[in-house]
Amino acid sequence: MKNLDRIINNFKTNKGSLIGLLQDISDLYGYLPEKVLEEVSSKLNVALSHFYSLATFYTSFRLEPMGKHHCSICVGTACHVRGATMVVESIERELNVKAGETTEDGNFTVETVNCLGACALGPLVVIDDDYHGNLDGRKAIKLLKKYED
Ligand code: FES
Numbered sequence: 001m002k003n004l005d006r007i008i009n010n011f012k013t014n015k016g017s018l019i020g021l022l023q024d025i026s027d028l029y030g031y032l033p034e035k036v037l038e039e040v041s042s043k044l045n046v047a048l049s050h051f052y053s054l055a056t057f058y059t060s061f062r063l064e065p066m067g068k069h070h071c072s073i074c075v076g077t078a079c080h081v082r083g084a085t086m087v088v089e090s091i092e093r094e095l096n097v098k099a100g101e102t103t104e105d106g107n108f109t110v111e112t113v114n115c116l117g118a119c120a121l122g123p124l125v126v127i128d129d130d131y132h133g134n135l136d137g138r139k140a141i142k143l144l145k146k147y148e149d
Helices: 003-014 018-029 034-044 048-057 077-081 084-095 137-145
Strands: 069-074 108-113 125-127 130-132
Touching: 003 018, 003 034, 018 034, 018 048, 034 048, 069 084, 077 084, 084 108, 084 137, 125 137
Parallel strands: 069 108
Antiparallel strands: 069 125, 125 130
16 A cells, blocks of 8 residues: 555544644655645545645645755844844845745755744854854855755
């Protein structure tokens, strides 16, 4: 039995929540592929729009695949007052994306977050699991180059 069928059967057997079901699908694929949601919707007889309303309400779900590198830019208060807006603008311009998007080459997914718990280092960017503090626009662009293939 393929993994998706196992997830669906587990949901039916345990009468699980739809959020849990979406989480399992997300864990399997790394995001919520449209075709998979259509298949699950059909097999469970749950409106596809219901899945999309959950998937778009909870920010932990993604409807697009993640890029190779995950770039989180902190725009929390401490980082904001130290110039996070310039860091966001520089990264968006350099990569030609808006926060929440993935670059065309699939190398970066960029997002803004509200606090990464290291406020003294602000403005702060986390790429994958690496923290980079005291950034400005120029330093941020230089930093991105380290993650380009
Ligand atoms: S506000 Fe940026 S790390 Fe806390």
